[in-house]
Amino acid sequence: MKILYFAWLKNKTGRSKEIINDKKIKDVNSLLNFISKKYPNLRKYINKKDILRIAINLKYTTKNKRLNNNDEIAIFPPVSGG
């Protein structure tokens, strides 16, 4: 699956996008778990509520949705445009 990072998250991951395909990743929670381990300095933000927002295939989600290998998942802080 394609993972995108925006704003200050890119500073924590050192990249704006990557492909992650791992058998352990079945849903949003397991993806976040995987990312927490890969980027330990992101863990505290992932664990706290309301710090990050997640979009699956351009749609916001707050639930632990099932993920597929061809999904595009964006992880980002609350928006601040306008």
Place this chain on the structure above:
Amino acid sequence: MIKIQKKDFYIENEINKLRKSYSNVGAVSNFIGYVKKNNNNKKVNSIYLEVYDKMAKKKLEEIVKKAKKKWDIIDCIIIHRFGKLTTGEKIVMVATISKHRKDSFSSCKFIMSYLKKEAPFWKKEIYNKKSTWLKN
């Protein structure tokens, strides 16, 4: 019409282009957001705006549909810029056109409020020595 672009735009030209496509426009309401010189007690030099382009287009299209259902608007235009912008430059414009003022006023405010909450844009303020991603 939704435009996500780096370049600046002329307010009058954009509104006229939109207005001229229709024969019975009675009201135009618009909102324009600019880069502030001072924010949170800090002197701002410039901002950097990042966008998740595909999702921003989708979210803004959704809100335009919602606004058209709620109010009797003829059409609307949303322009949001990205990249580096210096103080005083335009960031965003929302303009709605309708037969009557109430519909254009209300829908313009509704679209702008939704954009602030839901459209995936992020603003980084750049000061003399530091920079900060804004929290909305």
